[in-house]
Amino acid sequence: MSTLTITQDGRSAQFTAPRRRPVRPSAVGRTILLALFVLVSLFPFYWIVITSFKTNADLERGTHSLLPTSFTWSAYKADFSQYDYWHNVLNSALVAVSTTAITVVVASAAGYALARTRMRGRPLMLGFILIAGFFPIMAMVGPLFLTFSHAHLIDSFWTLIVSYLVYTLPIAIWFLANFFSQIPVEIEEAAVVDGLTRLHALFRVIVPVAMPGVLTAAILSFILAWNDFTFALSFMQTPSKYTAPLAINNLGHSQFQVFPNMIDAAVVVVTIPIALLVLAAQRRIVSGFTSGSTK
Amino acid sequence: MATIDEARDTPDRQTRPPKTRRGTLLAQDRRLGYGLIAPAIVLLLAITAYPLVYNIWNSFHYAVPDIPFVNGKLAGLANFRRMFSTGSVFVPALVHTVLFTVVSVAIEVSIGLVLALALNRPFRGRGLVRAAVFIPWAVPTVVSAEVWKEMFDPQQGFVDYALKLLHLHSATITWLANTDTSWVALFVADAWKNTPFVAIILIGGLQVIPAEIYEAAKIDGASPWRQFRRLTLPLLKPALMVALIFRTLSAFLVFDVVYIMSNGGPGTSTETLAYLDFNAFHVDNDYGFGGAISLVLIVLCLLIAAAYTRIFRERA
Numbered sequence: 001m002s003t004l005t006i007t008q009d010g011r012s013a014q015f016t017a018p019r020r021r022p023v024r025p026s027a028v029g030r031t032i033l034l035a036l037f038v039l040v041s042l043f044p045f046y047w048i049v050i051t052s053f054k055t056n057a058d059l060e061r062g063t064h065s066l067l068p069t070s071f072t073w074s075a076y077k078a079d080f081s082q083y084d085y086w087h088n089v090l091n092s093a094l095v096a097v098s099t100t101a102i103t104v105v106v107a108s109a110a111g112y113a114l115a116r117t118r119m120r121g122r123p124l125m126l127g128f129i130l131i132a133g134f135f136p137i138m139a140m141v142g143p144l145f146l147t148f149s150h151a152h153l154i155d156s157f158w159t160l161i162v163s164y165l166v167y168t169l170p171i172a173i174w175f176l177a178n179f180f181s182q183i184p185v186e187i188e189e190a191a192v193v194d195g196l197t198r199l200h201a202l203f204r205v206i207v208p209v210a211m212p213g214v215l216t217a218a219i220l221s222f223i224l225a226w227n228d229f230t231f232a233l234s235f236m237q238t239p240s241k242y243t244a245p246l247a248i249n250n251l252g253h254s255q256f257q258v259f260p261n262m263i264d265a266a267v268v269v270v271t272i273p274i275a276l277l278v279l280a281a282q283r284r285i286v287s288g289f290t291s292g293s294t295k
Numbered sequence: 296m297a298t299i300d301e302a303r304d305t306p307d308r309q310t311r312p313p314k315t316r317r318g319t320l321l322a323q324d325r326r327l328g329y330g331l332i333a334p335a336i337v338l339l340l341a342i343t344a345y346p347l348v349y350n351i352w353n354s355f356h357y358a359v360p361d362i363p364f365v366n367g368k369l370a371g372l373a374n375f376r377r378m379f380s381t382g383s384v385f386v387p388a389l390v391h392t393v394l395f396t397v398v399s400v401a402i403e404v405s406i407g408l409v410l411a412l413a414l415n416r417p418f419r420g421r422g423l424v425r426a427a428v429f430i431p432w433a434v435p436t437v438v439s440a441e442v443w444k445e446m447f448d449p450q451q452g453f454v455d456y457a458l459k460l461l462h463l464h465s466a467t468i469t470w471l472a473n474t475d476t477s478w479v480a481l482f483v484a485d486a487w488k489n490t491p492f493v494a495i496i497l498i499g500g501l502q503v504i505p506a507e508i509y510e511a512a513k514i515d516g517a518s519p520w521r522q523f524r525r526l527t528l529p530l531l532k533p534a535l536m537v538a539l540i541f542r543t544l545s546a547f548l549v550f551d552v553v554y555i556m557s558n559g560g561p562g563t564s565t566e567t568l569a570y571l572d573f574n575a576f577h578v579d580n581d582y583g584f585g586g587a588i589s590l591v592l593i594v595l596c597l598l599i600a601a602a603y604t605r606i607f608r609e610r611a
Contacts, residue, residue: 033413034424041428044442044487047453051445063456110335117328118321125332132339134540134600138548138569139592142576142585143350144342166342169335198327227435229551234577245437249555252441260451267438278433282426285433289499 045271052076052264059259075261076269079251085266087240088247091157092226092270095243099161099225100218103168107217110169111176112202116188126177133170137163138230145234155237163231168221175288179213180206216288219281226274244270347593354586361580374587384563384571385588392567395481396546402486403542404535407493412527414494415501432491440555443484447471474564477557481565484552489545493538500534501527536607543603544596568592 050068051059058070079085113119114126137144144163145154153159187209191201207214232246242250248266251258278285354374357365378385414425431439446453447470458464470476504527512522550569553559559566568588575585 030413030416030418033409037410037413038424038427040487041431041491043453044446045430047446048442051451059451062450063452066453066456106334106338109331113328113331117324117331119325119328119332125336128336129339132343134544135343136544136548136593136596137343138545138550139572139589139596140343140346140350141550142572142582142589143346143353145576146353146582147346147349162338162342165338169339173335202331223433227433227437229435229437229555230573233551233554234573245435248437248441252444252555260445260448263441264445267441271434271438274433274435275430278430279423279426282422282429285429286425286495286498286502289495 045275048264048267052261052268054261056259056261059261075259075265078262079265079269083247083251083262084240085244085247085269088242088244089269091241092244095157095160095164096222096225098157099164099168100221102161103165103172103221104214104218106165107169107172107176108202108207108214110173111180112206114173114177115180116185129170129173132166133174135166137166141230141234144231148235154235155241156235157241159235160228160231160243161225163235164221164225164228167224168217171220172217175217176210176213179210183209212284212287215281216284219277219284220288223274223277226270350586350589353582354590356583358582358586359580360582370583374583375591377584378587378591384566385568387563388566388568388571391565392547392549392569394478395485395549395567396543398478399482399485399489399546399549400539400542402482403490403493404539406486407490407538408497408535410490410494411497411501415498429491429495431487432489432495434488436488436551437555439484439488440552443480443487444471444556447476447480447483471557472561474561477561477565481552481556484556485546485549488552489542493542496538496541497531497534500531500537504530532607536603540600540603543599547596547599548592 052075053068053071053073055070055072055074110129114122148154148159183206188198188201188206191205192198196204227245228243229245229249232243233249236242236246239247239250244266248263248270251263251266355370355372357368357370357373359366377383410428414421414428445451447455449455449467449469454470455464455467458468468476470480508526508530509522512526517525548569549567550573553565553567553570554573557565559570569592572585572588572592575581575588579585
């Protein structure tokens with residue numbers, strides 16, 4: 001657990017006697033370093049928030065202070081009334097929630113099959129799922145676009161959802177298979193003795209017991225689907241079906257004059273749910289990647 | 296499992312010879328397994344294998360609906376040869392892609408390692424600090440790209456203003472109008488978003504290192520730097536490899552941040568391979584050439600992954 005002192009001490013070892021316990025200077029150094037990281041991470045958000053509340057007249061003067069210089073909700077109102085931005089946010093929510101729900105159900109089933117049944121070809125399937133997880137899908141956006149347009153599936157939310165599953169399923173299956181295999185078999189046996197079928201036992205007993213793991217898989221799936229830009233840009237053509245990231249990009253390339261405060265207001269709206277999610281779940285996010293990378 | 300099997304026995308089954316009974320239950324168990332995993336396998340195959348095969352076919356054909364008299368004809372290697380013909384922007388884009396990958400991965404992994412080490416040790420308020428630095432990773436790329444596009448904007452931005460405030464540079468820099476400064480803006484935006492990802496993976500790696508080995512090292516009088524070099528770094532290798540592979544592959548396929556911030560410009564000076572691929576499919580409607588670029592990208596990604604695996608296995 002004392003890994004940190006080590007690097008910190010790489011810098012501050014000169015201040016400390018070799019065999020003494022550490023170490024004020026290293027603690028101070030770490031605090032400054034962390035403060036710097038927090039500042040660099042959050043300052044751009046501060047900038048976007050204050051710009052989103054600026055009046056157009058204020059914006060025309062250019063940057064002239066680090067503090068807020070004017071306050072108006074007009075950019076937010078314009079986004080929502082003139083540009084129907086709420087529509088795009090709802091589209092994003094619909095797609096992200098659907099992707100998450102499907103990921104959880106399909107990955108729970110597959111994870112259970114891998115962890116708890118004696119089917120043949122298990123290593124093969126595990127290998128395939130791992131390869132699918134590393135498959136460079138971003139190189140496949142064009143071919144996917146072509147496939148979907150031949151199937152007349154362009155401009156459909158299902159197309160987006162199914163595409164996101166390539167990302168979310170391998171991670172979620174891998175993660176849940178690990179999680180399920182750690183749950184004591186007795187819990188499932190008790191459920192079966194009580195007369196549940198194994199399928200019922202999976203969704204009524206195993207999944208609830210594995211809820212921390214399921215939640216982690218769900219959070220990562222939601223973030224992936226909520227954040228996508230490239231798939232939406234390739235597969236969605238009608239502006240009313242755009243997801244929020246696509247709508248933001250569209251504002252930036254609008255033929256009418258769009259002030260930065262409008263782009264920033266849209267950015268703030270799309271960021272708030274994600275920021276809240278990270279605040280609530282940072283521990284789960286770390287644990288999700290931990291089990292993913294060590295097993 | 297045996298207990299489950301017995302629990303589910305019904306009287307009529309018990310009359311059958313035991314071996315058959317076990318066989319059926321095993322078969323039942325297997326059938327359940329296949330049934331449960333089938334949706335995932337079918338979905339993943341449908342979205343990866345079919346388009347891949349279709350794309351390989353396309354890349355060896357002329358697939359240009361706008362030019363009907365060649366459309367669908369066999370092209371041999373013509374689509375691949377076109378990449379290296381005079382005036383092609385493929386080779387410059389390959390150079391840009393490699394530059395972007397090497398620089399951004401180097402920045403992200405080195406800073407990410409420092410960040411992970413700083414965040415691994417318990418301190419008061421660690422959860423909040425972690426959340427604060429993870430947020431940039433979790434926001435959409437559109438957000439990171441628009442945020443930094445605006446930070447670097449000479450009118451509304453922060454960077455030019457801060458440089459003037461500190462008397463470091465008095466003239467206004469239009470960052471996204473020059474090639475060199477465009478790259479700087481792209482590196483900053485990409486590192487801001489992806490460094491926390493590297494840190495998250497590495498924190499995961501640090502958490503599984505047992506604390507006792509450091510106690511032993513301290514007793515042996517190893518200096519902190521030596522502990523880091525001899526213990527932390529080698530034990531962090533699996534996590535480092537995961538972070539490196541993920542980041543290298545996704546930097547190599549970079550599209551969105553370039554599309555939003557610089558749109559490949561000024562001119563074609565920040566175009567990457569994935570950017571060319573997108574243009575081939577969505578601007579030129581040339582699915583043969585686009586398919587060929589996709590195929591080259593996939594093969595290069597496989598080579599990168601194979602190279603990493605080999606390097607890390609040799610060093611292990």
